[in-house]
Structures are given as C-alpha cells and as structure tokens.
Amino acid sequence: MFLIQDYKKPLFKEQVFFNFKDTSVQITYGTQEYLLSVEPENQPQTTKLLKLLQTGNLSLPQLVQVCPDIEEQIPELLLEFDRLGMIQETQAQIAIQPMTGLQFYREIRRFLQRWQNQIVHPLAFQKMTEGTITREQLIGYALESYHVTHLCPRLLAGSLTKQETPETYQLLQEFFVSELYHDRLITNSLASVGIEETQLEQIQPLPMTFAICSALAVFAQQHPLSFKLALWLFEQDDPKFLELFKQCCQDRDLPREFYQPILLHAKINDEGEHEQITKNLLAEVAYISVEEQLRVKKNMAILQESIILRDRHIIDYYGNPHNIIPRYFSGNITKA
Numbered sequence: 001m002f003l004i005q006d007y008k009k010p011l012f013k014e015q016v017f018f019n020f021k022d023t024s025v026q027i028t029y030g031t032q033e034y035l036l037s038v039e040p041e042n043q044p045q046t047t048k049l050l051k052l053l054q055t056g057n058l059s060l061p062q063l064v065q066v067c068p069d070i071e072e073q074i075p076e077l078l079l080e081f082d083r084l085g086m087i088q089e090t091q092a093q094i095a096i097q098p099m100t101g102l103q104f105y106r107e108i109r110r111f112l113q114r115w116q117n118q119i120v121h122p123l124a125f126q127k128m129t130e131g132t133i134t135r136e137q138l139i140g141y142a143l144e145s146y147h148v149t150h151l152c153p154r155l156l157a158g159s160l161t162k163q164e165t166p167e168t169y170q171l172l173q174e175f176f177v178s179e180l181y182h183d184r185l186i187t188n189s190l191a192s193v194g195i196e197e198t199q200l201e202q203i204q205p206l207p208m209t210f211a212i213c214s215a216l217a218v219f220a221q222q223h224p225l226s227f228k229l230a231l232w233l234f235e236q237d238d239p240k241f242l243e244l245f246k247q248c249c250q251d252r253d254l255p256r257e258f259y260q261p262i263l264l265h266a267k268i269n270d271e272g273e274h275e276q277i278t279k280n281l282l283a284e285v286a287y288i289s290v291e292e293q294l295r296v297k298k299n300m301a302i303l304q305e306s307i308i309l310r311d312r313h314i315i316d317y318y319g320n321p322h323n324i325i326p327r328y329f330s331g332n333i334t335k336a
Helices: 040-055 060-066 073-083 090-095 101-117 125-129 135-161 165-179 185-190 207-222 224-235 241-250 256-269 275-283 292-316
Strands: 009-013 016-020 022-027 032-038 087-089
Touching: 009 040, 009 073, 016 040, 022 040, 040 060, 040 073, 060 073, 073 135, 087 292, 101 224, 101 275, 125 135, 125 241, 125 292, 135 185, 135 207, 135 224, 135 241, 135 256, 135 292, 165 185, 165 275, 185 256, 207 224, 207 292, 224 292, 241 256, 256 275
Parallel strands: none
Antiparallel strands: 009 087, 016 022, 022 032
16 A cells, blocks of 8 residues: 655645636646546545645544545545655644744744854865965855845846835845845955956856855746845855965965955945845745745755855866866967
C-alpha cells in the first residue's frame, strides 16, 4: 500500500482552490491547474476528502476510515497532490503562524543570522585575515562590486511597477534615487589602478555576480516580498571586512584613491540607513502567510549561498595569474 513518508497528516497548502463540476473537480494552485475526474457515485466522498485535506490533522488511515468508498484512490490522489506541490505536513502549519511584516522582519533576521553562524567566514575575509590575498584579488573585488552598483537602478526598477501602498511606493522611489550614480565611486576607484571607464563598458561580470543581480531583478518583478528582504542582504556592510580591506590595500601598495571610494560608498549606505530599508518596507505589510514565509526563507538562503559562492569565484578567478583583468571574452587586454 502506498504511504507518503514525509507527511504524517497531509494538509493542502494555502491558495489551493476547487471548482466542483458534475463529473470533475478543477483544482488550482498558483499557475497550476489540475482536473480531477470523479465518478458520480464517488463525488460525495471525494468532496469530503478534499475538504478534510483543507483542514488537515488526519493521517492516511484516518482519511481512509472517513472515506471508505474511495479507499483505493486516496493514496494515488495524495501522491499526485504531492507531485504537484499542493500538500504539506499539518504540523509545519501549526509550528509557524502568519505574521505581520515587522514580526517577519525580526524572524528573517534571526533566521539568516543563525544560518550565517553555521558557516565559516567568506573566503576573501579569511585570506585578508591571513594576509594572503593578492593585489589582483582586491582589484577583482572592486570590479565585481562595480557590476552590482552599476546595474542596481535597473535591478530595482521592476519594484516600482507593482501595486503597493503609497508609503511603500515612496520608500522604494526614494531608495531608487539614492542608489543612482553610486557606480561612479567605484569607477573612480578602478581608474586609480589603470582601468578606464571606456573599458568598464565592455567588461563581463563573473557568473555568480550576474546570478545574484538576476535574482534581485526577478524578485523585484515577480516576488516583491523576497525583493524587500533581499535588500537587507545587499545593503548590510561588515565593518571588520572593510577595515581589513583597507589594511590589505595599503599592504599591497594600492593607492588611497583605490580603496577610499569603496569605503565612502559603504559610509554613504550606513549614513543613509540603507540597511533599514527592509524594516521600513515590511512595516507596510499587514499579513504574511505561512507559505509566503517559507518561500522567502528558501529564496534568502539560496541568495546567501550565491553571495558566498560569488566571493569564492572572485578569489579563484582573480587569483589565477593566467586570467585577464578586467574580464573580457575577447580582445587584447593589458592586466591592471
């Protein structure tokens, strides 16, 4: 007999809806639609089963006991609902409750901090602490930072097309304006090591830099709640990292004109309280469902992993003396 091992008491997720017809039931979940054919004699108990799964708290044997006429079909239906991602464990629903935006802001910060505490420091931080980071790797950090700051306004733009409260729209609009032209600081930094603005127009980001930029753009366009939380990850600065960065630049004879604009960019973010943008935006969110909480946590964990992987890619690429700096796919480029 089929058993769903992961679900002791299966429960339909939120946003699973039914449209009952004479010989079928149309089930929708997000953009998915599933048409369940039902024999007329089985319709009463099939309807009962679906309603019981909306409530949860019943095991498979209990569902069979309540709906004995469709006993053989119940395991197959549960398997299909599971394949479509429509069901979850009842206990998960009980353990996590809907929250306001500010409640979730506090919860997601604790979640990410617990997650961060379980991993080692990023590779760049380790190499700076050990004093083994190279001049090229420090320049690479600035180059990849340029891509993020240069693309930032375009990445944020999608969020301004969403139907939000007037307060939220104003916060996003002000944040958008505050991010304009930050790339000029990094442009000045790179010019001090011989990388001209005309070259910056042709360079390519590392794959993981492109990936995290793309993630932010997708969130802005498709999932505003994840976008608002992602801003916290992008805007937080580690004072220890910045102090180490400055010291390592000085130790490798990189000019003050190189590291000072990067430190100034971090200071602007700090003085502008950019890290508070997520809290301010979530203060405007009255209700976040359990399912949305789980979706955001998954998105943020993946984004955090991508940021750490990007850090490793910077060290690997710019630490290889055979790789060109700046990074082009073609052309005769002189190393910085």
